[in-house]
Amino acid sequence: MNGNSFIQIYFDSDLETKEEVYDFISEVACAQDSCQQKHGIIYQFNEREKAGSPLIAEHVLLPHIESEHVLESRILFFRLANPIRWDETIEDIRLIIAILLKKDEEEAMKKKIAAFTRSLADEGYVDRLLNLEEKKFQKEIIKFREES
């Protein structure tokens, strides 16, 4: 894992299924080892998916929740070692960007995250996140962090 606590990068991640991804994220999100909190986070991610697909571009997912179970807002990047099938309709996923927004987060942090999500409208930027090798990938993320 690379990155500060707000941004975390998992390059060549060997997560293989949606369940593994949400399980991993819930572990990161809960500092206290509470099963209930973790289940709450996984439940909220699944509920969010019912409202709309997390797919934002070919090969890229953006699962995100605002939750009382999240102790610290974070953006997690998973560049997967191997493309994964997410569900019956979504496959060949290579990059997952998960946003964990703490309930009643401060406006400054919300603005920082919103600035980042806006940058995902740039196909060139998303393409770089999909294809750059590890060092350059990190630089690309750091660049965003410094600009925001």
Place this chain on the structure above:
Amino acid sequence: MKIVGVAACTVGIAHTYIAQEKMENAGKKAGHEIAIETQGTIGTENELSSQQIQEADIVIMAADVKIAGRERFEGKRIIQVPTEVAVKSPNKLIKKAEEVLKQKQAQ
């Protein structure tokens, strides 16, 4: 063509802002004047003025939740889609707006 719109999603931190950027970029690329208001977790940003709404040829609502102030658009030609459509196919969405307007003008 003058386009105005609103983007709003359930959490209000992701699709709202990507949809806004993508619609504005696609609209400008197609040579239109476009302004998209966001109703997200930060609140309302880039709020549309009554003049902008009045002058608009068409309104695009990319929303997964109820839009605040929907009555401002009463009487306007509205295209309503989920944010997902604006995020995944912004160029097609602008094309659809062009077609809807053409049909309106032909009537």
